[in-house]
Amino acid sequence: MLTTGGAFSDAGVKLRAGLDSQIAYNVKLCNDLRNVNNAVYSQAFWLLLSCMVAALVVSGGLPGKTSRCKPAFAQAWPFRCAGRNSPPKAVLLLYSAFPGGFTATDRIDFIVLLQTILGFAIARIERLEGSTNAVPYALRQHWSLLLRSDALQMHYQPLMDLKTGQIIKVEALARLRDSDRLRTPGEFFPALSSDDFVELHARGLMQALSQRNRWLRDGINLNVSVNLPPSALSHNRYFEATQQAVRECGCAPDGLTLEILETDAFPPGVDVLRELTRFKTLGIRLADADLGSGHSSLNRLPEVPFDLVKIDRNISNLDGHDASDALRFICQLIRLGHSLGKTVAVEGIEDAGMLEAVLILGADVAQGHAIAQPMPVEQVAKWLGSRPGLPYCRHSDTPPGKLASRLIWQERLHLLSEDPRAFAMPADISKIKK
Template sequence: MSRSSSTGSGAAPRPVHRRWGDMLRADALRMHYQPLLDLRTGRVTKVEALARLRDGDALIAPGQFLPSLCGDGHLELYRRGLAQVLTQRNAWRRIGIDVVASVNLPPAALGDPRYFDATRAAFREFGCAPGELMLEVLESGALPCGVELDAQIASYKTLGVELAQDDLGTGHSSLSRLRELPFDCVKIDRSIADLQDHDAADVLPFLHHLTRLGQALGKAVVVEGVEDPALLDALRIFGVDLAQGYGIARPMPGEQFPEWIAQAHFEPRRAARASRYARLAYLMVWEERMLADAHLRTQGAAGHPDATGDIDAWLAGDGPSAQARDGLLDAARDSGVHSGAYRAARQRLIATM
């Protein structure tokens, strides 16, 4: 709901900060909604609520106004934001749109019972069935000390609320949180999916292995910051559950969402294997299988009957890619997937993609 990492700076003059705090209390808060795409079904099943302040014709991003909130300002933002979100969700349901809404929760809230009380009160006032709300615990601050966090999270779950660890890969002890706390979902931070400043061959391994880690721990996995729709092909291959970002949709006012979702179509592309992102993803999944087969053989078990056949399916034909593919297979067979020869052959194959 807050997203302090949004566009904007907190370096505004103090009188401006005071004004923004006053605006929040004067009903200037406007919640916008960014869709989350279910990669298995191609349907939008969730939205994340993101806070804005309306100042005339301008919208103030949370990165600007959050530093102005002091005392109980964050609690006030949560109360007002949650009320707007549940009201909007009820309006959507009346016209046949049923999506889960997610709201951001500051880490300190897990040590402050007033946030739980505010959540319970909002449910009583606006109604919210189990599974209809997700709270995203932000990575922007340390979790409170001296608090039984399992018990705090369990109290929210008694309301039927799902909880997500937000911004996995940044912030405060995110892997420890993932291991120790009973989150239902993890969201991989947008910085991990940054393809503007980093090559896909460097980005995709992080997405692949973080997805495997989250799912191995029984969590649903969301990738944030998807700006290129072609990346969706690779995320589907990795088995990512949901994706979010400008490549799907920008945050929008609630009244615009029905028209947008009526026109949105995100079926997997038939030519997915032709994209570079998809080819790289298939390579990584194939390598994962090859490594598993190699381990099985060292234990005296049979490997996959035709592991090499998978690579032919997405690098079929002639030309440089096929030649590089054959070189990769030769290196894997003759020297093993951990060898220098294999790594060199892998680089040659990636260069042809």
């Protein structure tokens, strides 16, 4: 890894010693954090990678600011997660400004160490998040071009006001028309670059706001929401694109909600409150899209200017979970949101039972397949005109609804038991509905 001989030998020894201690620290950091949060672990993994590759740059191993020469030597090192003969999961390309740049023994030893550490990191990430597949460069370029064309199509999923049963908003979700296939974000998002995501936000937002104007002209008053990745808070281009879209479309800004995704942690070193406040100055609404998820910080809720919080779909999914515990947790999150003056929505509502349950537990808004699946724009007006009546009365007719009613009754009974004077007031107690 390090240059040897001549004037570089002393500096190389010092750099190697310092790097070895940094590697040991970051390996320990990864080990300590991996059980806390997988995305944090991934960040530590990339920190480790950047640290080690930066050392190669300093030593002339990679073309960068320290070397303006064209690469004279390159090597490809495969990462295998299980055994020497297993297929490679990834390939690390190393470039050197000098012929034979990675043939020295100490460099080979270092790269083997790098290869081993990253191989273990990839294996662990795949064990936690599932198998990964490399996207061919030509396909990535193809999707990037489609993103900048009419192939980008926003589909819309309705959100229902649980107090009235009315559809008050639609969430705009990106789809990519690729020949005869309609690709979902799970397919093409992993292949997008940071520039692609800015383009996606700008085009998707403009498309959603323009469509809202068309609905208003047709007498359909629907607010729209658009997702915003946490990385947007560290890139001013997202703010500029939002500002431009609101200005050009000329619609009331409070009809737009930006849902801040917390599928990843917020960028380090970013003043989250200041950046979110900038978006609020545009007159738009903000939502925390993943309340209760691994990255959503409950202690940050009182500080950030969210108008709405959405309980994550993984929490409302009862499959494989104790229904009583899940509903109790949802109930407490709803209470927390209301105590902070936020509107509370629950997403991932897949059946009538959960729709009934979250209504009984006090949620304000619901979203999920029990109401409607995401649909292309041409189907929205037709669906609104023909949708069947949706249950929004407070009767517990389904198992989840009955369980939710029982949880509320138990909670009220517990509160009464904490105050012995309440039992001296039977008339008041009898007014409490079970």
